[in-house]
Amino acid sequence: MIATLRALALVCATAFRVSKKETIAAFTETVGQILRGLNPLFFGLFASGVVHHDPTQLIIAVAGLACSTGITGALQVIGVNARIKQQTYVAFEFSRQTSLLMATIETLDHHEDPELQDKLQTFRTWSGSVGQALNAVLNLIHTVAWSGTTVVVALTADWRLLILAALGVPRLLLIARTARWDKIAEEKGSPYRRLTDRLVDLTRDPDAGAEARVFGLRRVMMQRIRDSARAAQQPDLVRNSKHALLDLCNGIFYFGGAIAIIGWMISDAIDGSVSVAVLTIAITSIGSLQQVSSNLVANIKWLGEASRSAVRFVWLRDYAAGVHHRYTGELQPPARLATGLRLEGVSYRYNGAEHDSVHRIDLDLPAGSVVALVGENGAGKSTLVKLLTGMYQPTEGRILVDGVDLAEIDLTAWRERASAAFQDHADLEFAALHAVGLGEVGRVDDEGEVRRALHDGAASDVLTALPDGLATQLGPSWPAGVDLSGGQWQRLAIARGMMRQKPLLLALDEPTSALDAATEHALFDRYAVAARSAGGRGGVTLLVTHRFSTVAAADIVLVLAGGRIVEQGTHDQLMAAGGAYAELYEIQARGYR
Incomplete structure (x- = not known):
């Protein structure tokens, strides 16, 4: 719980920092949700005005519904537009921070440790939800505001509607259990998602594609992709089946009770002990009170998914900080x-x-x-x-x-x-000038230094073979890009290592x-x-x-x-x-x- 609150606090602080106006504007939607919760009251006044031929009640009801609908719609437009902009800003900020964290971790453990790889795969799969965390918080606030107004209106009409509202409580009590189902499904599927991603990457890799064709591996690869994808989806299918069964039981329980309570109130209305206005409020509140629990569950579930992603971001940040604290040298x-x-x-x-x-x-x-x-x-x-x-x-x-x-x-x-050239080097698909010059960032555009490094790395003949010299775009996946042999890529990597002279x-x-x-x-x-x-x-x-x-x-x-x-x-x-x-x-x- 502490980790979740810490993560959500970070998301909210980040959202306010990168989009102050949008964050404030998003909260105006809450006012509209409160007004929307008053609609059953206006419907009750309208019904009472019709039955008793009371024009005052009719005018209040119509004016109330018109104002509620108009103001709610206007505030919703303002709020939704603000949230869309805010979500874009926040998602970009967390993507930027994630890239920065991954790039500045001092060691290579997170690239080579299988357990860390599985955690990072789970984070990558659900990282898009981090940007939605504040949106989930806002939705929950809006839902609570609307739900509170709906319950208050219902209770002021008839005490039995409290029983109707209470029928949705069991669904709320099961939120913690269903959140565990979601978390288990995400974590169990993570290794198989990582395997699926690797297999799919092989189908796009030209070198792997050559071997696949020579050895006739197309069917084998497709079967393995299908198997790993199914294994990744299986925890989700089990989780979804549990959710569906739970929703069915909750629906039967709620609407069974609702039918009994409304039947009881209709009987009293026939006897004259319940007014038409109260009965109208009760009938129009059935769906609203059912939505109170279902909307709260849906928004808490969404918030849970987003907060788990935020918690994983905090884990990544803490992991990076932990590695950084092991390297405290200042000399x-x-x-x-x-x-x-x-x-x-x-x-x-x-x-x-x-x-x-x-x-x-x-x-x-x-x-x-x-x-x-x-x-x-x-x-x-x-x-x-x-x-x-x-x-x-x-x-x-x-x-x-x-x-x-x-x-x-x-x-x-x-x-x-220090400088280095590795066997498992990067094939940097940039202009040749930059593919070599990045070995010394401060001289990345220095053609003289790049030519000197190519000479020292015995790669001058690679440059000679390039149609546009140092301006040649490398990599066949880019327009006018030139592909290189394995030996040529390797010699450019050696030249990159030669950019630092001393x-x-x-x-x-x-x-x-x-x-x-x-x-x-x-x-x-x-x-x-x-x-x-x-x-x-x-x-x-x-x-x-x-x-x-x-x-x-x-x-x-x-x-x-x-x-x-x-x-x-x-x-x-x-x-x-x-x-x-x-x-x-x-x-x-x-x-x-």
């Missing part, structure tokens, strides 16, 4: 490395994993050195890179930058002094996996020469690969296996030692002979 990184980077007993275990991905690593990366990190797939190489770049925080141990714990250094400032850490995490071994060897030799020529800055260049033949130019070669450093030294030293490195080197070398 600036050094202008240049004096001693280098050191790992002391560093371990990292992924959420839910039984074993460490890297385990108790002690390692020195001297300033100005070129370090090659090799090992089989799954050895923990990429994890180590992400630890050094601050994407992960060690579960044990610490990373030192010139003797200062990386946890004490401002993470944003550290990343501004990083303290340059991490190249298998950035040439789509290239042949000879080209990779030439590129790594080039990186090593460039790194040594810039050794005065004291930066560390870390080359990660599973191809042993490309790392001979490195100052230090580290062999990683099972999350541990099993060998280290120069290429010649490791070959002479005849250990795991030499053995794996020979095995791979025979493959190219």
Whole structure:
């Protein structure tokens, strides 16, 4: 309850901040709802005026109905227009905040942890309801105002109408139970919705489309999409069946009681103990009193759905804040490395994993050195890179930058002094200039720097192949967009990593996996020469690969296996030692002979 109230308070505060006039105008609709609740009273006066030939009652009734209808209609137009604008502003603001939160979370856990992924999927599925939360609050306020007026009018006519109003109470008492049904349905369907979204994305992906056609996977994919979609819908179907049965029972209970009470009042009217006006108010109040409970239930249900979405937004905000509070470093990184980077007993275990991905690593990366990190797939190489770049925080141990714990250094400032090219890089479908230039945001439009980065990343020939040079739109999904091969996209990603000329850490995490071994060897030799020529800055260049033949130019070669450093030294030293490195080197070398 506290979380819900906190979330709704946030929504209301946000709505007032981004749309003050619309928020105030939306409340005028409440006045109209109060006037609408007086309609049964005017109908009763009208009936009494007709029966008793009383023109005064007739005039009051007609004037009351005319004013009520006219004013209610005018205020409704004002209120609805205000709410539509307000909902647009609020939805946009929460979308903006959500995007900002997702983009500024320091770690990658929310992209890789299945439990967090399911929570985020639930949030994404229902995130549109966040913008409707205030609308739901306003509707509930309007409904309460109308319901209160309706009940008061009914009670002033005849006490038995209190019984009629009370027949709707059981439905209200079951709101908490039905809200739990809704929440359970949303959460149970979330993993299957995520699976369905992934499968549907595969049908739109050109690479996956090629495999699907070659292997004849169309029917298999469609069947899996159907199965996952049905599994996602099943909790909703169960929930809807429960709601339908409950509504049927409530309807029978209410209208059964209403028939008995109206029959009782008709009998009294025949006896003359109940006036025509009172009977008219009672009959016209049957539907209104039934709507009191049904409207309250519907609006509370809507508010519950919107508030759950708001609660999930608060959860996302709290999660982002929790991650942020783990990275409280304020120190600036050094202008240049004096001693280098050191790992002391560093371990990292992924959420839910039984074993460490890297385990108790002690390692020195001297300033100005070129370090090659090799090992089989799954050895923990990429994890180590992400630890050094601050994407992960060690579960044990610490990373030192010139003797200062990386946890004490401002993470944003550290990343501004680092650069990287990853195997799983982004294919940025922008103009070629920006696809490379975003590696240094401050120089994104600097053609000279972009051309220099393309040269350093051995990607100048990619630029030559583009019809409009740096102005070429990349990506076939855009008008006049040019598609690139996997190797070309990868070389642009490498060039993007070269935009920063003097990083303290340059991490190249298998950035040439789509290239042949000879080209990779030439590129790594080039990186090593460039790194040594810039050794005065004291930066560390870390080359990660599973191809042993490309790392001979490195100052230090580290062999990683099972999350541990099993060998280290120069290429010649490791070959002479005849250990795991030499053995794996020979095995791979025979493959190219």
